[in-house]
Amino acid sequence: MAPDTARPLRLEALAYGGDYNPDQWSEDVWDEDIRLMLEAGVNLVSLPIFSWPQLEPEPGVFDWSWLDRVLAKLWDAGIRIDLATATATPPSWLLRAHPEMMPMDADGHRLEFGSRQTYCPSSPVWRENVARMTRAMAERYGDHPGVVLWHISNEYGDHTSRCWCPESARHFRRWLRDRYGDLDGLNEAWGVNVWGQRYTSWDHIETPRRAPGPINPTKLLDFERFSSDALLELFQLEVDVLREITPEIPVTTNFMSMFRDLDYWRFADAEDIVTDDAYPDPADPISHVGAALNYGLMRALKGGQPWLLLESSASATSWRDVNVPKAPGKMRVDSLQAVAHGSDAVMFFQWRQAKYGQEKFHSSMLGHRGEASRTYQETKALGQELKRLEAVRGTRVRSRVALVVDWDSWWGSSAIESLPSQRLNWARQARAWHRAMHLLGQPVDAVRATGPFDAYDVVLVPNLYIVDTAQAAALTAFADGGGHVAVGPFSGVVDDTEKVHDGGAPGPLRALLGVEVDEQWPHADEAAERVSYAGAEYENPFWGEWIEPDASTEVRGRYASGELEGRPAVTRRSAGAGSAWYVSAILEDAGLVAVFRDVLGGAGLPARAEANVDFESVTRSSADTDYTFALNHGREPLTVTVPEGALDLVTGATTGATLELGRYGVAVLATPRAAAPPFLTLAP
Numbered sequence: 001m002a003p004d005t006a007r008p009l010r011l012e013a014l015a016y017g018g019d020y021n022p023d024q025w026s027e028d029v030w031d032e033d034i035r036l037m038l039e040a041g042v043n044l045v046s047l048p049i050f051s052w053p054q055l056e057p058e059p060g061v062f063d064w065s066w067l068d069r070v071l072a073k074l075w076d077a078g079i080r081i082d083l084a085t086a087t088a089t090p091p092s093w094l095l096r097a098h099p100e101m102m103p104m105d106a107d108g109h110r111l112e113f114g115s116r117q118t119y120c121p122s123s124p125v126w127r128e129n130v131a132r133m134t135r136a137m138a139e140r141y142g143d144h145p146g147v148v149l150w151h152i153s154n155e156y157g158d159h160t161s162r163c164w165c166p167e168s169a170r171h172f173r174r175w176l177r178d179r180y181g182d183l184d185g186l187n188e189a190w191g192v193n194v195w196g197q198r199y200t201s202w203d204h205i206e207t208p209r210r211a212p213g214p215i216n217p218t219k220l221l222d223f224e225r226f227s228s229d230a231l232l233e234l235f236q237l238e239v240d241v242l243r244e245i246t247p248e249i250p251v252t253t254n255f256m257s258m259f260r261d262l263d264y265w266r267f268a269d270a271e272d273i274v275t276d277d278a279y280p281d282p283a284d285p286i287s288h289v290g291a292a293l294n295y296g297l298m299r300a301l302k303g304g305q306p307w308l309l310l311e312s313s314a315s316a317t318s319w320r321d322v323n324v325p326k327a328p329g330k331m332r333v334d335s336l337q338a339v340a341h342g343s344d345a346v347m348f349f350q351w352r353q354a355k356y357g358q359e360k361f362h363s364s365m366l367g368h369r370g371e372a373s374r375t376y377q378e379t380k381a382l383g384q385e386l387k388r389l390e391a392v393r394g395t396r397v398r399s400r401v402a403l404v405v406d407w408d409s410w411w412g413s414s415a416i417e418s419l420p421s422q423r424l425n426w427a428r429q430a431r432a433w434h435r436a437m438h439l440l441g442q443p444v445d446a447v448r449a450t451g452p453f454d455a456y457d458v459v460l461v462p463n464l465y466i467v468d469t470a471q472a473a474a475l476t477a478f479a480d481g482g483g484h485v486a487v488g489p490f491s492g493v494v495d496d497t498e499k500v501h502d503g504g505a506p507g508p509l510r511a512l513l514g515v516e517v518d519e520q521w522p523h524a525d526e527a528a529e530r531v532s533y534a535g536a537e538y539e540n541p542f543w544g545e546w547i548e549p550d551a552s553t554e555v556r557g558r559y560a561s562g563e564l565e566g567r568p569a570v571t572r573r574s575a576g577a578g579s580a581w582y583v584s585a586i587l588e589d590a591g592l593v594a595v596f597r598d599v600l601g602g603a604g605l606p607a608r609a610e611a612n613v614d615f616e617s618v619t620r621s622s623a624d625t626d627y628t629f630a631l632n633h634g635r636e637p638l639t640v641t642v643p644e645g646a647l648d649l650v651t652g653a654t655t656g657a658t659l660e661l662g663r664y665g666v667a668v669l670a671t672p673r674a675a676a677p678p679f680l681t682l683a684p
């Protein structure tokens with residue numbers, strides 16, 4: 001399909017490869033690397049991500065020779081390069097000359113050299129050196145024909161996402177000035193009359209270091225926003241240098257899936273191509289469900305444009321307490337799941353398994369046993385298989401359901417110490433609501449709280465603690481136009497300065513939902529509360545609300561135990577041509593599935609009759625063809641009802657009425673593009 005970005009990836013195939021660290025090996029190994037890469041179908045590698053000290057061993061003295069040689073070998077072999085700017089690891093000489101650029105924790109301790117990302121994002125000396133190094137890389141390699149992508153820094157915020165040092169405090173003050181104009185504005189926004197916190201000088205404002213008791217919530221929220229912005233500035237600084245020198249090469253920085261600390265909506269706006277690092281835990285039998293939501297975000301970040309899975313693991317990671325390997329076939333299904341969800345790449349950390357250092361136990365495409373290693377055998381097979389799936393490159397996922405992802409509400413519901421319950425937060429709610437949709441068989445895109453919603457029939461708002469009038473207006477317009485909205489608990493509570501909306505929750509969503517929340521009603525962990533819905537009872541862990549529906553609102557579910565027994569829990573209102581649901585309780589999966597089945601039904605969307613967490617199906621479409629992926633994430637075989645006569649790109653066979661998906665089985669079914677994407681179900 002035609003590329004839909006101004007700076008497309010110049011690679012005429014699904015990308016396949018991984019992080020490559022040749023500077024950890026002697027040069028004779030490089031030739032073997034390239035031979036085996038070619039054998040495995042590798043066409044893209046990321047380097048030199050952590051090599052600044054090897055490239056500039058002394059201030060201003062560069063040694064490009066080894067990188068020149070590696071890039072030449074890769075180019076000769078036809079392997080393309082995702083060239084890193086190498087700014088994720090400050091050299092020790094820089095830190096020792098400028099110890100003030102070391103990050104500081106909330107207790108005021110500096111973090112020492114000896115790992116990576118040892119920098120304060122706000123440090124002027126760090127920024128100056130980052131710009132200098134990026135410029136040096138771009139000037140040296142910007143016209144290298146093999147470079148198809150700039151890999152800026154690495155996983156911003158992975159280790160250092162917040163810094164509490166004096167330089168960060170100065171930067172925080174500047175950021176606050178920009179936001180509030182003057183001290184009166186800041187004092188008003190932060191509600192300083194509570195606990196006597198009026199500021200009379202900007203210099204009195206510090207980062208929210210550890211304090212004797214709970215810290216001003218608006219200050220905490222602003223510090224989250226500021227910290228994300230501080231890293232965004234650092235990113236933008238590199239983007240600007242690269243756009244100046246190599247305006248035709250796309251830029252990216254690798255995201256960390258659904259990562260709390262950075263507002264990826266804003267980061268994605270700054271780059272050309274979204275790339276993601278995904279490490280679903282093989283020890284968790286439903287980690288693919290979380291991965292699906294992460295990928296729903298990745299494709300949404302640039303409006304549905306294909307993204308690239310830039311890192312994943314061939315088998316075990318090494319940073320968990322227990323690093324369980326991937327069983328045979330698991331790496332394949334995990335990789336193809338990302339492709340199903342819109343990735344035009346399958347890449348790994350890393351190509352060759354390290355011999356030493358922090359990541360020597362992390363699996364790689366080429367394991368310690370070399371060619372004989374199981375991961376290499378599976379790597380080779382996957383490389384071949386991707387060639388058969390080439391037709392899906394550039395196509396877009398079609399989802400009818402979207403879920404609102406909002407960092408402000410995520411931070412607001414998780415950074416603050418004084419909340420009705422620490423159990424409820426945006427991420428937990430989003431995961432649970434998405435899981436229910438997964439069980440019903442509907443893939444889910446992420447979407448901003450302001451939309452655009454026009455591609456969707458159903459919009460889920462699992463929690464939106466902070467709501468402004470623009471968001472409420474967008475959701476209301478969606479329902480008025482025939483859309484179906486479901487809103488979860490503790491939504492519409494405060495404005496963007498953390499002030500409770502007049503009249504309480506759901507604030508600006510009150511008219512849409514037709515309910516008022518009298519009181520939030522979290523309950524003790526051990527209280528086994530229940531909610532009844534459509535004739536069945538479901539567990540309602542840790543949260544309820546005393547709600548008062550208005551006359552236009554139908555009560556669809558009620559609290560079935562505890563102090564709220566008999567009171568409304570789940571409501572529905574016809575809103576314009578659509579509907580608005582309010583789910584004030586938490587609800588175990590089965591309860592959410594029951595509610596969402598009705599939401600989907602009302603929207604005219606299909607839902608699976610039988611919930612099976614292992615089964616997933618997602619459709620990517622070109623102008624004329626639907627490519628429907630059927631994935632079995634489990635070990636038990638599944639029989640799936642499929643469109644008859646479809647071409648399975650995996651096997652080359654034409655389908656009958658049903659299809660067997662073995663353990664970790666995958667099929668990719670090509671059918672003429674239909675008005676609605678094919679909806680696969682388990683055979684009865």
Ligand code: GAL
Binds near residue numbers: 311362
């Ligand atoms: C990522 C990181 C890689 C590697 C990998 C291991 O977070 O970007 O450099 O450390 O994890 O899983």
